[in-house]
Amino acid sequence: MSAPELVVHRDKELMAQAAAARLITRIVDAQAARGTASVVLTGGRNGNGLLAALGSAPARDAVDWSRLDLWWGDERFLPDGDPERNVTQAREALLDRVPLDPARVHAMPASDGPQGADADAAAAAYAAELAAAARPEDHGPVPVFDVLMLGVGPDTHVASLFPELPAVRETERTVVGVHGAPKPPPTRISLTLPAIRAAREVWLLAAGEDKAEAVQIALSGAGEVQAPAAGARGRARTLWLLDAAAASGLPRDLLPPHSA
Numbered sequence: 001m002s003a004p005e006l007v008v009h010r011d012k013e014l015m016a017q018a019a020a021a022r023l024i025t026r027i028v029d030a031q032a033a034r035g036t037a038s039v040v041l042t043g044g045r046n047g048n049g050l051l052a053a054l055g056s057a058p059a060r061d062a063v064d065w066s067r068l069d070l071w072w073g074d075e076r077f078l079p080d081g082d083p084e085r086n087v088t089q090a091r092e093a094l095l096d097r098v099p100l101d102p103a104r105v106h107a108m109p110a111s112d113g114p115q116g117a118d119a120d121a122a123a124a125a126y127a128a129e130l131a132a133a134a135r136p137e138d139h140g141p142v143p144v145f146d147v148l149m150l151g152v153g154p155d156t157h158v159a160s161l162f163p164e165l166p167a168v169r170e171t172e173r174t175v176v177g178v179h180g181a182p183k184p185p186p187t188r189i190s191l192t193l194p195a196i197r198a199a200r201e202v203w204l205l206a207a208g209e210d211k212a213e214a215v216q217i218a219l220s221g222a223g224e225v226q227a228p229a230a231g232a233r234g235r236a237r238t239l240w241l242l243d244a245a246a247a248s249g250l251p252r253d254l255l256p257p258h259s260a
């Protein structure tokens, strides 16, 4: 697993634009090398800000949208089309405006989907979908995602892995139902840390002063059960993309040498 690297931008708008440009490059490179690219999306303010910035980026036309697989790191377990669902917000921010192949858009199940209101069954169905997409060369139950993005909550949660809840301790399953989440809605579906760590690159996005403490805790040696963001690592790269406010609690020795 890779050690965290940090990039600090002036403000959240610039962070979203720079991350969008970075994502375009990764997708284009993966498509050139392997024909397709796979990206795991995150919900939340920073994830949606990045998607909106991607939609306005002139280079977005460099992406072959029809050869892009989209997955989600977590979902709020609500009915299809609910405005609080991460997929609904991602569609609004970008996905409805680009020519994706619908068969490659792997939304997590909704609470009125085939598994009904059973979040554990819905999580198992998503795990099966991931397993079916994994190729022999992935050597595991999920594809080696090119980029997996995660928002970081003020309590250090990533995806729907909240501090001390059972989901963050999961070591076998790749997707779990989450019950009693402290942030609404209480029922969610989430990739687990082992699934997250299958990604080639993991990007953690945090902007704003309300994230400063979480960033500081996660990067200062906390355990992953107490600070789930600390356990999110990519095989080749773990990149923290921050704005100055979110980085403001970090000690100087953790900051990149040339940051303000």
Ligand SMILES: O=C1O[C@H](COP(=O)(O)O)[C@@H](O)[C@H](O)[C@H]1O
Binding pocket: 042, 043, 044, 045, 046, 047, 074, 075, 076, 086, 150, 151, 152, 153, 154, 158, 159, 160, 183
């Ligand atoms: O509920 C969620 O929150 C986190 C963080 O969101 P933010 O708005 O504080 O950035 C998000 O990453 C996750 O996908 C989402 O379900």
